[in-house]
Structure formats: C-alpha cells, structure tokens
Amino acid sequence: MNDILKHIPVMKKELIQSLKIKKNGIYIDSTFGSGGHSKEILKYLGKNGTLYSFDKDPSAIAIGENIQDSRFHIIHEKFSNLLNYAENKKIIGKVNGIIFDLGLSSLQIDDYKRGFSFKQDGPLDMRMxxxxxxxxxxxxxxxxxxxxxxxxxxxxxxxxxxxxxxxxxxxxxxxxxxxxxxxxxxxxxxxxxxxxxxxxxxxxxxxxxxxxNEELEEIKKALNNTLKILIPGGRISIISFHSLEDRIVKQFMIKNSRKASVPYGMPITEVQLNKLKTSKLKIIHRILPTQNEIKKNPRSRSAILRTAEKK
Ligand SMILES: C[S@@+](CC[C@H](N)C(=O)[O-])C[C@H]1O[C@@H](n2cnc3c(N)ncnc32)[C@H](O)[C@@H]1O
The missing domain is CATH 1.10.150.170 (Putative methyltransferase TM0872, insert domain)
Structure with a gap:
C-alpha cells in the first residue's frame, strides 16, 4: 500500500488492553477502516475466537476481504445495523467486546478522489x-x-x-x-x-x-444497541475525535451507569424495583493518547478512549 495512504491505528495498545480479550470470545470491530485494530484483536484471539468487522466504505471492505482467517468476518454494513446482524447470527447477549474507532480513516482523508480533504483538490463528495x-x-x-x-x-x-x-x-x-x-x-x-x-x-x-454521513445519528443508534448485544462482563470501547462524538459517548455511559430513581410509593413489584435500581454499565476509564503517540501520529491528538463494562 502507498505510504501516503496508510492508516496508523490510534491508541492500539490501550484499546486492546481495555477489552481484556478472552481467547475464545466473540468480538465486534464496528469500524474496520484498514484493519489495524481488527488485526490486533485477531492476534489475541485463540482458534475458537470470532471477530466480526463492519465498515460502510466499500474500499475498507476490499481490504478486509484480503484477510484469510476463518475466525474473521468482514461485513459491508453501517454500524447502526449491528443489532440486526447480531440477531441473524444469533449472538445477541453473547458478544465479549465491541469497539468503535469513529470518524474517517487516513485512507479516506488522504484520497483526493473522496472529497474529504480541504488540502487537496478533488470531487466534492465526502460520502463514506x-x-x-x-x-x-x-x-x-x-x-x-x-x-x-x-x-x-x-x-x-x-x-x-x-x-x-x-x-x-x-x-x-x-x-x-x-x-x-x-x-x-x-x-x-x-x-x-x-x-x-x-x-x-x-x-x-x-x-x-x-x-x-449521518454520523451522530449512527453513533446514538449503535450505542443503544450494544447493551443488548454484549454479554454481562462484556466491554465496549470507543475512540472519538471531536467533542460532538465524545459528548454522545459520555452521555450514553453516564446514563446507563446510573441507577434509575423510582418515585416513593410507585406501585411496582420488588423484582421490578430491583431491576430498575440496577445500572446497566460500569464505567471503566477515559484515556488520552500519550505525548509520544501524538508526536508519531498527529491524527491521534484529539482522540479520547472511553471504556465501559456491561453489568
Ligand atoms: C477511524 S477509521 C477506523 C480505522 C481502524 N480502526 C483501523 O485501525 O484501521 C473509521 C472507519 O469507520 C467507518 N465508519 C464510520 N462510520 C461508520 C458507520 N456508521 N458504519 C460503518 N462504518 C463506519 C469509516 O468508513 C472508516 O473506515
């Protein structure tokens, strides 16, 4: 691959550590890009592990199709459809980890024909x-x-x-x-x-x-669905690159890590009450890239990695 069109995965080590990968687990990479994170997950999976990687961009899918690995599946689909896919594959409530590395890949930005770059002349397209x-x-x-x-x-x-x-x-x-x-x-x-x-x-x-590209709507829909897809103890890790994305991720995690407040005297059974009073997520951490990474890969400068665990 041409050096200019190479994508350096952001916070790769931190993202992998945040997942606490189980050798035979099921994982989803919602944003395959050029596969930097997916390939790293595959290194940690055992022979009975599975990785489903999604991307809406046909050029990303073409890269994924070159990976010859029976544990790996590349899916040309937007990530707001994760739930449908998981239903079809009968993996609802079984997935050990889901990652999102939001935004554009360097492949998209640096290819003038895609129209994402304000630094190069090209057709004004910008569709992923x-x-x-x-x-x-x-x-x-x-x-x-x-x-x-x-x-x-x-x-x-x-x-x-x-x-x-x-x-x-x-x-x-x-x-x-x-x-x-x-x-x-x-x-x-x-x-x-x-x-x-x-x-x-x-x-x-x-x-x-x-x-x-309806990016913010996509994130909101997908995040809500991850709660159904993950197994208890399963982790969700998200890298965002600007405040609009990060606000959605942060609010999603805060909202689902809070216990519901039930008005005093509300007619409700004890079982229902206990269920309502249990939060769905435990927030694990928020990590920023190191100075060293920013120096090597300036694109990582604005990245924020947030991780939570399904209860
Ligand atoms: C930052 S890149 C991911 C890079 C990847 N982690 C790697 O290491 O190569 C983001 C990718 O997500 C894809 N993407 C963005 N929004 C999407 C969506 N709603 N559904 C599916 N893919 C999406 C983009 O097409 C792009 O390829």
Whole structure:
C-alpha cells in the first residue's frame, strides 16, 4: 500500500488492553477502516475466537476481504445495523467486546478522489459509502441558506456559518460547486478573520461530512444497541475525535451507569424495583493518547478512549 495512504491505528495498545480479550470470545470491530485494530484483536484471539468487522466504505471492505482467517468476518454494513446482524447470527447477549474507532480513516482523508480533504483538490463528495446517500456537492446545491448555516454552526461550531452559507448559495446560483478547491476558495473569501493555527475550511468540511454521513445519528443508534448485544462482563470501547462524538459517548455511559430513581410509593413489584435500581454499565476509564503517540501520529491528538463494562 502507498505510504501516503496508510492508516496508523490510534491508541492500539490501550484499546486492546481495555477489552481484556478472552481467547475464545466473540468480538465486534464496528469500524474496520484498514484493519489495524481488527488485526490486533485477531492476534489475541485463540482458534475458537470470532471477530466480526463492519465498515460502510466499500474500499475498507476490499481490504478486509484480503484477510484469510476463518475466525474473521468482514461485513459491508453501517454500524447502526449491528443489532440486526447480531440477531441473524444469533449472538445477541453473547458478544465479549465491541469497539468503535469513529470518524474517517487516513485512507479516506488522504484520497483526493473522496472529497474529504480541504488540502487537496478533488470531487466534492465526502460520502463514506459513495454508493449511498447524497454527495456534499448535491446537498449544498439543493439546500437553502438557513439549513447550510445551521449545519455549519451545529456540526462544525463555525462562527462564520451565515457568511459561508450565503457565499455558497451565491456561488451555486451561478454554477454548481463540484470540487473541494472551489468550496475552500469560497470559504476563504467569506471569512473575515483568519486563524493562523486552523485551516479556514476545517470546520465547514467537518460539519458537511458529519451531516451527509449521518454520523451522530449512527453513533446514538449503535450505542443503544450494544447493551443488548454484549454479554454481562462484556466491554465496549470507543475512540472519538471531536467533542460532538465524545459528548454522545459520555452521555450514553453516564446514563446507563446510573441507577434509575423510582418515585416513593410507585406501585411496582420488588423484582421490578430491583431491576430498575440496577445500572446497566460500569464505567471503566477515559484515556488520552500519550505525548509520544501524538508526536508519531498527529491524527491521534484529539482522540479520547472511553471504556465501559456491561453489568
Ligand atoms: C477511524 S477509521 C477506523 C480505522 C481502524 N480502526 C483501523 O485501525 O484501521 C473509521 C472507519 O469507520 C467507518 N465508519 C464510520 N462510520 C461508520 C458507520 N456508521 N458504519 C460503518 N462504518 C463506519 C469509516 O468508513 C472508516 O473506515
């Protein structure tokens, strides 16, 4: 594989340790990417262990299909469908560990043809699965100023969201924006103040990508389902890369590690009461990458690993 298009797995050692892998256990990698974490899990599994790895990107699946290992299964599916898959495979309540390494792989970012990069010119696409959904170019063309501005503000925390949205619509009225460079130039011209530490298009690209790939909805749906899929004692480990993702992960863990408060005098049996008063998850830890890792792999800079255990 070309060196530029190589993905270095983030917090690999910490992620593997967090899972406490059982040799003959069943594991799910929800975000296969180029398989760095999956391959590491396989090293720790015995001959009766199983690993199911998911990705929605056909290029990731092509990489997974090259792994010749009877313990390994690659699945072209979005991770919000984990529960359906687990039902079909009859592994509900049997899975020992589930991991999520959220966001984009370097393979996706560094391939100019995918349209994720504001540093290279390419078609303005940004779909993780280019066979599904709507491209960034089409979405910007059909959306109104207020929708675009709302998305840039809420999914990119872009303070100049309105100015950028108006500039995008003005351009689109003359000619549809079809390349990443066109969009970058529009953003550069629309922003009055430049931050020398951040590329002016970073927030807009993040916002559009999160929106068109429904990234936050995917995470919410998938996390709730993991509680049904895991065996008691099974672990869930999630690496997130920005505050919007991490907030969802954190809230999910906090909510499910709290005992329900039952109003005094509520008509309820003792069995029901005990069930309600038992939390579903135990929070294990929150870990950040070491300075050494950040130096070697700057992409890990904003990573946060959170782990919890099903009770
Ligand atoms: C950061 S990369 C994972 C890298 C991987 N851990 C490795 O070591 O190579 C994230 C991957 O998750 C995939 N992905 C993101 N959202 C997804 C979803 N909702 N369903 C399935 N795959 C998804 C992306 O296509 C990408 O390949």
């Amino acid at each position: 699965n280019p066979n599904c959904g709507i491209s960034a170019s089409d979405w910007l063309f059909k959306s109104d100023v207020h929708t675009i501005s709302y998305i840039l503000k809420n999914f990119g925390e872009e303070i100049f969201s309105k100015r950028i949205a108006y500039a995008i619509k003005n351009k689109n009225r003359q000619k549809k924006i079809t390349t990443t460079k066109e969009l970058v130039d529009i953003i550069k011209n629309a922003i009055p103040i430049k931050n020398k530490f951040k590329h002016p298009a970073k927030r807009t690209f993040q916002a559009i990508r999160i929106y068109i």
